[in-house]
Amino acid sequence: MITVHDLTKKYARTTAVDHISFSVSKGQIVGFLGPNGAGKTTTMRMLTCFFPPTAGQATVAGFDVLTQPLEARRHIGYLPEMPPLYLEMETVDYLRFVGRLKGLSGAELNRRVEFVCERCAVGDVKTKLMGKLSKGYRQRVGLAQAIIHNPDVLILDEPTAGLDPRQIIETRELIRSLAGEHTIILSTHILPEVEQTCEQVIIINKGKLVATDSVQNLQARFRGAESVLVDISARSGEMSAAAVQQRLEQVNGVSRVTCRERQGHGAVFEIESDQGRLVRGDLARLVVEAGWDLNELRSAAMSLEEIFLQLTGAESAAATSSAAPESNA
Amino acid sequence: MKNAWIVCRRELGSYFTSPIAWLLVTMYSLIFGYFFWNYLGHFVLQSMELQMMGEMAPTSINEEIIRPLLANASFLGIFFIPLISMRLFAEEKRNGTIELLTTSPVRDMEVIVGKWFAATILYCWLIFYSSISFCFLFIYGHPDWKPLAVAYLGMILQGAALLALGTFISTLTRNQIVAGAGTFAACLLLWVFSWVSSYNSAGWAAVLSYLSIVSHYESFGRGVLSSRDGVYYLSVIFLGLFFTARSLESLRWRS
CATH class of the missing domain: 3.40.50.300 (P-loop containing nucleotide triphosphate hydrolases)
Incomplete structure (x- = not known):
């Protein structure tokens, strides 16, 4: 058309x-x-x-x-x-x-x-x-x-x-x-x-x-493989983030685990899995069975906003010129 | 030209639903009425004086009242024409409605002619109100109607020519005041161009004098249908609308 x-x-x-x-x-x-x-x-x-x-x-x-x-x-x-x-x-x-x-x-x-x-x-x-x-x-x-x-x-x-x-x-x-x-x-x-x-x-x-x-x-x-954000905290006492990470990596289908942030008794991990594998159930079960609290588990799919910033950001980093003037004037 | 008529009708509706048309006609009638009253008063006094001196009363109402009165009326138009034409395109540009007109399946020329014609109709409507005064002359006297009709034709032609210029000036800006002031300056200049011929007989002075818009009204005012002056007015109309089209076109290439 x-x-x-x-x-x-x-x-x-x-x-x-x-x-x-x-x-x-x-x-x-x-x-x-x-x-x-x-x-x-x-x-x-x-x-x-x-x-x-x-x-x-x-x-x-x-x-x-x-x-x-x-x-x-x-x-x-x-x-x-x-x-x-x-x-x-x-x-x-x-x-x-x-x-x-x-x-x-x-x-x-x-x-x-x-x-x-x-x-x-x-x-x-x-x-x-x-x-x-x-x-x-x-x-x-x-x-x-x-x-x-x-x-x-x-x-x-x-x-x-x-x-x-x-x-x-x-x-x-x-x-x-x-x-x-x-x-x-x-x-x-x-x-x-x-x-x-x-x-x-x-x-x-x-x-x-x-x-x-x-x-x-x-x-x-831009998402590539599916990635999930998991917020875990210990029920009592300290929790070793490294140990948790190790346990998470052993879950079937998980390809990579990175610790995003750590606060007090808990931590947020970004877990990437092979495309098409649904690992959320396994992750949740593991966390609960290990005696930790599962505070949040959500998809880390990129919003269009992030894609947009990524696309246009790369562009503006390359270009040194000042912002294009407003064309609506 | 169907599209031109559509644009023209909307334009007229816009003049008459806003106070513009009514305000203009009030002011015009008021000023013209004052002119008429003065000329009539003078004429009556003069006739009485002449009669008392035992002479023949001046019989020509045409020469004594109508002709000078209409010369003044044509001059009065110069003040009203900018007020009519200033909004034609400036307002569209400011409101963004120009985008509607230029992206509709209509030619630029149809829009221009429609708008100019609406302005001309409004001007005709204004001077129509001046004719009410003349009705009194026809009721109480016997003026010749033919020179009067020719004079009105001249006034309409002069108005249409100046409005074509005003339409052009209105495309140059998005500010109505600027368009109005520019048109007024152009009208005034075209009026005083004839002055130069009174003391200078050089070639350029003759050209300048020919360009003067008011001098071309004189023969119409006398009741003479002059093709020379008619051609002048038609050329100004054509030129004004032509420039308007070019200006609108350049707007597309520039903006």
Whole structure:
């Protein structure tokens, strides 16, 4: 549905997007992840034909953004970072205006306006001036205008920015429910958001593509073998960490044990096991049988956050230049 | 051009749902009404004096009232045009709604023409209110309506030309005040350009004088349909909208 090949955008002195290539297939939700100023908005603006790329190609729904911008735009619904609302208009008038602009008319326009009002839960503010709407409602009206012409591709720039936690959850649910009928690209710098809403993630930093993969794969890639954190403490008296470590290493399937931290009567161990072997039961049994207390036993799977820091951290360590300027300005 | 009409309708709705349109028409009517009252008062006094001296009363309402009054009205437009045009693109840029327009399946030119046309309609609506005063002249006298119609055509053309310039200036900034002040300066300069021809007959002075927007109104004001001046106004409209399109395009390449 979206293919991007060697897309580059240069501003006067900086390269905001540097030879990015990726593709998104129909019906997917893709998270576009990167720190502020990574080039997310710039990439999205090129995809929506807001401005043309300096080099490279991008096609949306089969239309090239440079040579067939009008056709491409017809298949795109776009929610910029700041919802593009005319504050002196009523919600329903605004939606009708956007619908007409996107080529709807007559009965179909009425039907679509009713539909998106219901879909995005803005029916109760239909006749309110948009200047009087709360941030959450404005975001939902923004989403409503993006889907009014039933586009194949939805491009959402930081759709949850500036919302309160409940509104964030509502917005995420709404976006998730839109997947399937639309192909969605959403940008964010909030990592849990990608873990919760997206199937695929594209990580960029300083205009360069760092990783593109499914969320599960990315986590698995960095997890490698399964690792478990175990917090053990002695029931009475001292406990020799070295002795405990030795006992843990003897459990079937354990490949490596490292002592993470030691405090008073206890210690936390990170236990790596061969992939596919479930050693938690054995570990728990051993600890209890040896007369220690098992305070905590949890999976040490890397969160996307750690992966992200690892990926972008390596990048920034190599690059000595200062942070890329904010492209949203 | 269907899209231009969609943009135009939204723009008009925006003028009339906010206080802008109503405020402008109030101010315009007030000032024009004062002009009218003064000219009428002067005319009445003059006729009475002439009658007392046993001479013929001046009969030409067109020459004595309508023509000077409309010359003033066209000048009054210079003050109102920046107020109409300043928000056209500056406001869109500030609110971020420009991203909606430029990522919708509409051509830049359709957006520009729509916005400019809405501003022109608002201006026409303003000067329509001035015509109410003239109704009194038609009720109590017998002025010739044809020169009046031509003068109104001239005013509309002049307004449309200046609004096209204002539309262009509005794309240059996201600050409405800056756009308004810039447009006002441009309008004022175009007005005083003609002064130079009064003491200088060099070639450049003639060019400058030709560029002056108010001097082209004079023949319309006399009730003469002049193709030369019509061409001037149409060229300014075309040029203004052309520059607006280029400016909007450069916005895409730069930003």
